[in-house]
Amino acid sequence: MSAPETPMEIALAEAQAAAARGEVPVGAVITDASGKVIAKAGNRVEAENNPARHAEMLVLAAASAALGERYLSEHTLTVTLEPCAMCAGAIAAYRVKKLVFAAYDAKSGAVDHGPRVFAHGTTHHKPEIIGGVGEQAASEMLRAFFEGRRG
Amino acid sequence: MSAPETPMEIALAEAQAAAARGEVPVGAVITDASGKVIAKAGNRVEAENNPARHAEMLVLAAASAALGERYLSEHTLTVTLEPCAMCAGAIAAYRVKKLVFAAYDAKSGAVDHGPRVFAHGTTHHKPEIIGGVGEQAASEMLRAFFEGRRG
Numbered sequence: 001m002s003a004p005e006t007p008m009e010i011a012l013a014e015a016q017a018a019a020a021r022g023e024v025p026v027g028a029v030i031t032d033a034s035g036k037v038i039a040k041a042g043n044r045v046e047a048e049n050n051p052a053r054h055a056e057m058l059v060l061a062a063a064s065a066a067l068g069e070r071y072l073s074e075h076t077l078t079v080t081l082e083p084c085a086m087c088a089g090a091i092a093a094y095r096v097k098k099l100v101f102a103a104y105d106a107k108s109g110a111v112d113h114g115p116r117v118f119a120h121g122t123t124h125h126k127p128e129i130i131g132g133v134g135e136q137a138a139s140e141m142l143r144a145f146f147e148g149r150r151g
Numbered sequence: 152m153s154a155p156e157t158p159m160e161i162a163l164a165e166a167q168a169a170a171a172r173g174e175v176p177v178g179a180v181i182t183d184a185s186g187k188v189i190a191k192a193g194n195r196v197e198a199e200n201n202p203a204r205h206a207e208m209l210v211l212a213a214a215s216a217a218l219g220e221r222y223l224s225e226h227t228l229t230v231t232l233e234p235c236a237m238c239a240g241a242i243a244a245y246r247v248k249k250l251v252f253a254a255y256d257a258k259s260g261a262v263d264h265g266p267r268v269f270a271h272g273t274t275h276h277k278p279e280i281i282g283g284v285g286e287q288a289a290s291e292m293l294r295a296f297f298e299g300r301r302g
Contacts (some may be wrong), residue, residue: 049221051244052212061203070200085268086240089261093202093237107273110240114273115266117236122258122265 007031007078008102008134010040014055015080015141018042025141028055028079030063030072038075039063055079056087060094071095080138082109082131088117091127098128102138158182158229159253159285161191165206166231166292169193176292179206179230181214181223189226190214206230207238211245222246231289233260233282239268242278249279253289 007029014027023043030038039062044053056079063072076098082105110117118126158180165178174194181189190213195204207230214223227249233256242250261268269277
């Protein structure tokens with residue numbers, strides 16, 4: 001793989017690195033309005049034996065800390081998989097400006113599936129949302145990972 | 152207030168302590184099957200300038216770390232306010248056995264309101280849920296806090 005350039009390429013590289021560590025391959029990156037990377041991470045559930053260490057949770061906390069700002073109102077979260085309810089709720093809590101994700105997750109997603117966290121008035125912040133960016137690469141990475149586990 | 156005894160009394164004491172620090176008064180505690188307290192905390196959003204530092208997120212991570220166990224399958228989370236989507240998603244991720252909460256939160260809750268996180272098949276774990284325990288004390292604490300802020 002050549003040097004990653006777009007936010008989704010960076011997120012996919014983080015997902016690939018996560019898979020190499022035995023993690024479910026999900027990667028995420030926070031960029032500012034100019035496209036500068038503020039934080040990037042892959043899943044660390046296995047590494048920390050902690051089911052809340054999703055890539056999204058890690059980059060949200062890291063970006064907020066790096067910027068010294070509570071909210072990410074001018075920032076984009078790019079992630080390789082549709083966020084779950086926990087991560088979608090955190091995206092609202094951090095008031096992320098824009099959410100870009102790759103693979104739709106009919107099994108566990110909570111943006112376009114199930115709880116549809118941003119579709120309710122009780123979720124007080126809704127980012128701009130673009131799903132399906134780089135979907136094929138992300139889905140193939142996830143499929144290869146789970147096929148490898150069964151093998 | 153006399154020494155707290157029940158998990159909800161402990162959670163309310165944590166909420167009270169949070170209010171004294173200028174935090175929205177929400178407190179939480181994780182207990183094991185014998186009722187032993189594994190972790191307790193109040194909101195730390197202001198203290199850490201981090202919108203994800205809800206009392207529930209803090210005690211879930213602390214209990215998992217203290218026990219050295221990824222899941223809290225034999226544990227009860229007692230919290231003074233109906234969890235939001237982020238916290239409800241985390242409760243599912245940690246596979247908490249039982250959720251007890253005090254005040255219903257029609258404005259931001261995600262258990263009995265809005266996304267109703269546990270009402271969807273895409274949420275793969277659903278705890279036993281008891282709402283309304285100690286509701287009056289928790290609601291009065293929240294009301295007093297927000298009235299004080301406006302004053």
